[in-house]
Amino acid sequence: MKSRSAQLLLTIICFILGLLLVAQFRTQRMASESILSASSADQLIIISSLVENNAHLREEMEALEGQRDEYQRATGRAVLEALVEELNKVRIVNGLVEVSGSGVEVSLDGPIGVLDVQDLINELRNAGAEALTINGERLTLYSLIASTEDGVMIVSGTKLSRPYVLQAIGQPETMEAALLRSGGLIATLERNYEGLAVSVIKRERMVLPVYKGAVEFVYASPAE
């Protein structure tokens, strides 16, 4: 009996021990599980910080996009292109670039004075000549046209020999009509100079070289 009761007691003790063991184990599990479940709150913190952070990132992105738009405007490709176009146009006017195009070729064979050649150049300009040469010398605003005592024409320091051939780029028909009209300059020249043969030929395409002279401003400066 004594051993039986001791046996029972031991059994009960072991049973309780087992329960306690499980309880202990469970408490531990519960503790770790409570961390896990508490991370639901943490999750919310993580989420809210992520939401906030992403909002900042989106703001940053928008700011950068704004910058990009500004750069795209500021790099000013359009402005640059417009400037280059204007520059090229003024260069053509100044005779500093080779140009090609349609126009007329005027040949003057025979005696002619330098002032009359200048009148002819004036007439071509009046008829819309955009670029001019005489015997291959590009004529610009600064081209000096002079003649020696014995009537040899000098353009920008180069002596020209006859026949004088002027090439003008522009509307061929307009220039031809202006030169050949009755009572026009060529008619006058042919009347004034005996033995002067003038011919006007329309050209579809001519290539005019650059002006060889240099332009330097010593006395003139941009006005305020």
Next chain:
Amino acid sequence: MKFKLDGIARYIPILMIALIFGVLLGLQWKSPPARSTAVPGFEHESGFLAINRLEAEQGELKENIGRMREQLDEYRRELAANTEMLKEISAELERQKMMAGLLAVEGPGIQVTLDDSSIRSGAADSNEYLIHEYDLRDVVNLLWLAGSEAIAINDERIVATTSIYCVGSTVMVNDTRLSPPYLIQAVGNSITQEDVLRNPGYLKEIKQRAELYGVQFMVNRIGILTIPAYKGGFPIHYARLGE
């Protein structure tokens, strides 16, 4: 002792069973739901998904920002290059505009005044008493020869496309009607300019008409002249750059 041990050893299986039974019973006893500490209405699973999604979004945003910053750097370099180019082109354009007569200029120079004669009719042809467009042309050509750097007639700047012509008796410069007196102003070395203008070998006709018929031809050196800019355009429709 041995007996006693034997006695205990005999109980061990029973003890083990009791222990296991206790453990099983303990396991059987359900713990209260562990979610009691969780935020109400919040699903653990969907929270996890949200985090994943947000992190993916964050990654994408960061990548985009990185890419955008690289692009901006490129723009910055391009802008710097373009700004440099813009500066060069602008400077070149200024030079070219100066040459073309698109800028007002100032400097020393000469002023030539030409006017019709106050005597309107006389023994000679009435043309002898007037200043003609070719007179202006001759003076302008001579002024260029005398080294002038900028010329204007009655404030009309002489440029590459300028023609001086007449319609009836009206003188046109840059397609603008001018009326006498004609004031031709030219910036340059005024001494050279005056010498050339007064040289009897030049402008013989005008000088003769001045003497005989009273047309006005006056030359004055001026300390500082201001020549206005050309205000017209340069219509370029037929000339193309290069071959």
